Amino acid sequence: MLLDDKIYLGTSTRPEYLALKYGNRHGLITGATGTGKTVSLQIMAEGFSRAGVPVFCADVKGDLSGIAVSGEGKDFLLKRAADIGLGDEYDFKAFPTIFWDLFGRQGHPVRTTVSEMGALLLARMLDLNDTQEGVLNIAFKLADDEGLLLLDLKDLRALLVEIQGRGKEVSVKYGNVSTASIGAIQRSLLVLEQQGGENFFGERAMEIADLMRTTSDGQGYISVLAADELMRAPRLYATFLLWLLSELFEELPEVGNPDKPKLVFFFDEAHLLFDDAPKALIDKVEQVVKLVRSKGVGVYFVTQNPMDVPEPVLAQLGNRVQHALRAYTPREQKAVRVAAETFRPNPAFSTEEVITQLGTGEALVSTLEEKGIPAMVGRTMIRPPSSRLGPILPEERRNIIANSPVAGLYDTGIDRQSAFEVLADRARQKQDAEQRQQIEDERENRERSYQKDHEPSRRTTRSRSSRQTPTEAAINSLARTVANRLGNALVRGILGSLKRGR
Numbered sequence: 001m002l003l004d005d006k007i008y009l010g011t012s013t014r015p016e017y018l019a020l021k022y023g024n025r026h027g028l029i030t031g032a033t034g035t036g037k038t039v040s041l042q043i044m045a046e047g048f049s050r051a052g053v054p055v056f057c058a059d060v061k062g063d064l065s066g067i068a069v070s071g072e073g074k075d076f077l078l079k080r081a082a083d084i085g086l087g088d089e090y091d092f093k094a095f096p097t098i099f100w101d102l103f104g105r106q107g108h109p110v111r112t113t114v115s116e117m118g119a120l121l122l123a124r125m126l127d128l129n130d131t132q133e134g135v136l137n138i139a140f141k142l143a144d145d146e147g148l149l150l151l152d153l154k155d156l157r158a159l160l161v162e163i164q165g166r167g168k169e170v171s172v173k174y175g176n177v178s179t180a181s182i183g184a185i186q187r188s189l190l191v192l193e194q195q196g197g198e199n200f201f202g203e204r205a206m207e208i209a210d211l212m213r214t215t216s217d218g219q220g221y222i223s224v225l226a227a228d229e230l231m232r233a234p235r236l237y238a239t240f241l242l243w244l245l246s247e248l249f250e251e252l253p254e255v256g257n258p259d260k261p262k263l264v265f266f267f268d269e270a271h272l273l274f275d276d277a278p279k280a281l282i283d284k285v286e287q288v289v290k291l292v293r294s295k296g297v298g299v300y301f302v303t304q305n306p307m308d309v310p311e312p313v314l315a316q317l318g319n320r321v322q323h324a325l326r327a328y329t330p331r332e333q334k335a336v337r338v339a340a341e342t343f344r345p346n347p348a349f350s351t352e353e354v355i356t357q358l359g360t361g362e363a364l365v366s367t368l369e370e371k372g373i374p375a376m377v378g379r380t381m382i383r384p385p386s387s388r389l390g391p392i393l394p395e396e397r398r399n400i401i402a403n404s405p406v407a408g409l410y411d412t413g414i415d416r417q418s419a420f421e422v423l424a425d426r427a428r429q430k431q432d433a434e435q436r437q438q439i440e441d442e443r444e445n446r447e448r449s450y451q452k453d454h455e456p457s458r459r460t461t462r463s464r465s466s467r468q469t470p471t472e473a474a475i476n477s478l479a480r481t482v483a484n485r486l487g488n489a490l491v492r493g494i495l496g497s498l499k500r501g502r
Contacts, residue, residue: 002089005259007047009040009321009365011084012378013348018044018319020051020260022368024298026289026316030306030339031323036361037302040321041266042067042385044300045222048264049095054212054220057266058227058241066388067222068097068400077384080361084381093386096221098213098404099397102200102240106226107401108410110240111202114150115143117243124281125197125239126188135181138174139163148419152202153189155419160186162423195233200240203414208251210406212263221405231269238272242285245299249288252295262296270301271308286312306339314342318374319367321382324358343377354379 002008006017018027029044031037038061045055045067059065071077071092081090099107114122119140123133139159143150150156163170164182171177192198213221230237245265255262267273274282289299293316301309301317305325309317320342327333340352343366355364358379365380392400401407 001086004051007044007051008086008383009043009047009367010363010380010382012365012380014378015085016365016367016375016378016380018047018367019369020048020053021257022318022372023048023053023264024258024261024293024296025318025368025372026293026298027300027319027321027367028306028309028314028317029300029302029321029323030304030325031358031363032304032326034360035323035358036363036382037323038064039361039385039389040323040363040382041268041300041302042387042389043383044321045264045266046095046386048261049220049222051260052214052218052220053261053264054214055222055264055266056211056225056244057222058225058230058237058268060227060231060268062226062228062391063389064224065097065099065226065392065397066390067095067224067385068099069388069392069396070094071384071386071388077389080381080384084383086383090384091386095387096215096219097400098210098221098223098406099226099401100223101226102230102236103196104199104411105229106397107224108404108406109199109413110206110225111200111410111413112205112243112247113203114152114156114201115140116205116247117201120281120284121239121243121246124242124277125235126185126192127235128185128188131178132181132184132188134175135163135177136185138170138177141174142170143419148422149417151416151418152420153193153198157186157189158420158423192236195236196230197233197236200236203416204410206410208247210409213405227268234269234272237269241267242273245292246288248297249292249295252292252297254294255296256294258296261298264298264300266300266302268302270303271305274308274310274313282310282313286310286316289313289316305335306342307335318372320365320374322355322364324360324362325355327356344374346376346378349379351377 001015003017005021006019007023009016009018029037029040041057042064045057048055057064073092078090081087100110101107102110117125119133119137123136126132126136128136139156140150142148142163143159148155148159150159160182163177164179167177167179211223215221227237230240245267248263248265252262273285277285292299300319301313303309306314306322322339322343325332325336325339327336336352336355339355340350343351343364345351351364358364361382363380363382364377366375366377369375
């Protein structure tokens with residue numbers, strides 16, 4: 001029943017498999033809360049790992065962490081294995097796991113830089129409107145032109161202060177930059193920081209290669225992102241996963257149609273990605289999902305309702321596992337019809353009726369068969385997992401993290417010179433120059449005063465040569481204002497940083 005080139009999912013009137021060579025054709029796991037979506041995700045991740053395929057998934061409720069330790073022979077698991085014909089082939093084992101956490105508490109820290117995130121995704125994370133996004137694009141362009149590294153949020157804050165101080169110059173060169181738009185971005189950055197976003201931006205940035213590790217015996221590592229706390233900031237969660245998906249698309253080479261995926265990416269709570277998303281962003285998601293397949297990456301969306309996924313994206317998801325849906329309201333009834341219509345019909349039953357009758361651990365399964373044709377949908381009893389059902393203990397997690405193949409690589413942050421330090425140094429130099437000029441002006445004033453009393457003819461010539469024109473005076477006044485404003489803002493940033501470090 002267990003085959004080398006397929007993942008066994010469960011049994012309907014026949015064993016139901018997911019063929020590895022179609023694993024990069026993407027997929028969908030849907031169903032109401034408590035119907036078994038997490039277990040389906042777990043057994044699929046196990047199957048890919050056994051086949052040597054690395055997996056990335058988010059642990060939204062905390063109970064997916066059990067994949068890192070061996071399961072136990074509980075009666076209901078053994079009975080399920082016997083009922084579906086798995087029998088003696090059912091084993092218990094732990095799977096190689098790397099735990100990650102944006103906050104660095106339940107796994108290795110996950111970081112990227114502001115520059116790597118890019119203006120589009122950062123604007124989505126900050127919930128900016130079109131005008132504010134335009135200003136953010138100008139900030140990124142200015143940073144590129146002036147060689148300013150944007151690594152963390154304090155770099156971006158310092159750059160926004162710099163732009164505000166140079167408002168007329170920047171507006172003439174790049175386009176209008178209003179104080180109101182900069183203020184709105186700064187307020188959104190404050191909200192992002194309060195949600196824990198400052199932990200995400202910085203160095204060392206995550207290397208995609210560390211998500212694609214395999215063990216010495218050929219098993220794929222399962223990267224589990226602790227997302228129970230992260231879900232309190234759903235926009236941060238969704239944008240992070242979208243960034244990670246786009247990084248995979250940008251960095252991985254084309255491989256065509258491999259015998260098995262290079263990586264499988266599970267996007268849990270997928271509706272958060274599409275809720276209130278602008279059409280431009282959805283179009284880009286559709287494009288990435290469509291093209292990342294040729295990089296050998298399979299993307300599996302996990303959500304409660306197929307209607308949570310836009311139709312253009314839904315059309316690209318070839319492997320489907322549908323758990324029970326409820327149909328108490330008109331919208332829910334429509335969702336059941338939509339879900340039923342996405343399957344290849346089975347003459348043995350009405351798909352629309354069965355969706356509402358499925359029990360926990362049951363699902364309608366349809367995967368791609370030969371030539372990429374969807375199989376006829378089957379009412380399937382999902383196989384029990386080999387790893388533990390439910391969460392692991394804190395001491396078990398700590399032990400796994402300590403012995404992880406990436407232990408020590410990301411655990412300590414790096415704060416190298418970037419825009420914040422460069423702009424702070426530039427402001428100090430400007431202030432020093434202003435102070436030196438002030439001292440020189442005072443010295444010259446004293447000299448002129450002396451000459452006025454003792455050498456009137458020389459006084460007239462010298463005073464003319466040192467007098468500022470109205471234009472020069474205005475320029476110097478503006479420079480002092482910019483320097484003082486930037487210097488004060490950076491002082492506040494430095495104080496904030498010291499407080500956070502305590």
